[in-house]
Amino acid sequence: MAKTRVVGLDIGTSAVRAAEVEFGSGGPGASRATLHRFAEIALPAGAVRDGEVVETSTVAGALKQLWQKGGFSTKKVHIGVGNQRVIVRDLELPWMPLAAIRKTLPFQAQELLPVAVDSTLLDFYPTSESVSETGRVAQGLFVAAVRETVTQNVLACESAGLTPEVVDLNAFALTRSLVQGDLMRRTVAIVEIGARITTxxxxxxxxPRLVRHLAQGGDNATDGVAAALKTTQVEAERLKREIGIGHGYNPELAPAADSISHVSTTLVEAIRGTLGYFTQSNPQTPVETLVLTGGAVMLPGLGQFVASATRLPVTLGSPLQHMEVARSAGDARSVDSRIALPVGLAYGVAS
Structure with missing residues (x-):
């Protein structure tokens, strides 16, 4: 029986992460996938900014270290994009084959984009179809990524000797890795809180029916703690996790606690606003549950805070509960909150 191995690569703000996943002959969905390898390497501040590679040589060097550390069996990778320079909009079109729809996108984009069409990469993700008074129609998500954002990430990979075979939207990858089992029959909000971007x-x-990118993440709280206590980023990160949200703390840390609370409240209000917008537009399918993932979700008390603010049941996303984990993957289960994106990018073999 032929098997396929795919490496999903997440180029994040604070780290690069890769997951090597093996699928049976039928691909994703036909049999239980197996995680064979996972590794991550931290990035220095500023090397990736707002989801886009800024220092190509620095990121390429980290990717070389990542491949040496992880021992991945291939240098072919699936990479993702997802920041505020990626626009996702609802779009309804007369039905036609997907290849034909994609050819029409430059004409559709002229009315949907605030930037020049020739500076973007366009795609369409079909979600449903129906019959209207004018005939058969296709509904889906129109995706436009600023070309430079994609190009810089691809260049960093190529500089490290890697070959990007697929460029995917991070939001779609998160959907594949986290919405499985019972969640496939429900309305779910995935919230991935990264260092600087929340998806x-x-x-x-x-x-997926709605995608939003917020320019805020866990490092914004770290910045606030560092400023409030006039300390280093490393110490601020440690203190942030010690203080958390809604927990007791030393009175001397009150300015830091206030900063964490302010940043967290601002972020959660934006999340709640997005959920409210969707519910108002889709009253027949209200959000039933919220799945948290991303490196920043381990902040003590955050899950309870989100649940209280949104009045929704909140769970931590766990892509590995639907997979086999080989011994070669090491302690991958201990980084469940950071592995969803690279695993989902690997699942893109089905797209």
Whole structure:
């Protein structure tokens, strides 16, 4: 039986992460996938900014270290993009084959984009179809990524000797890795809180219906603690996790606690606003549960705070509960909150 191995590569703000996943002959969905390898390497501040590679040589060097550390069996990778320079909009078009729809996108984009069409890469993700008074129509998500954002990430990979075979939207990758089992039949909000970017994906019956990127993440709280206590980023990160949200703390740390609370409240209000917008537009499919993932979600008390603010049940996303984990993957289960994106990018072999 032929098997396929795919490496999903997440180029994040604070680290690069890769996951090597093996699929059976039928690909994702036909059999239980196996995680064979996972590794991550920290990045210095500023090497990646707002989801886009800024220092190509620095990131390329980290990717070389990542491949040496992880022992991945291939240098072919699936990479993701996802920041505020990636635009995702609802779009309804007369039905036609997907290849034909994609050819029409430059004409559709002229009315949907605030930037020049020739500076973007365009795609369409079909979610449903129906019959209207004018005939058969296709509904889906129109995706436009500023070309430079994609190009810089691809260049960093190529400089490290890697070959990007697929460039995917991070939101779609998160959907594949986290919305499985019972969640495939529900309306779910995935919230991935990274270092500087928070991605929100609302998924109905396994299909993403809304995508939002917020320019805020866990490092914003770290910055606030560092400024409040006039300390280093490393110490501020440690203190942030010690203080958390809604926990007791030394009175001397009150300015830091206030900063964490302010940043967290601002972020959660933006999340709640996105959920409210979706519910108002789709009253027949209200969000039933919220799945948290990303490196910043381990802040003590954050899950309870989000649950209280949104009045939704909140769970931590766990892509590995639907997978086999080989011994060669080491302690991958201990980094569940950081592995969802690279695993989902690997699942893109099905797209």
């Amino acid at each position: 929100i994906v609302i998924v109905v019956d396994g299909k």
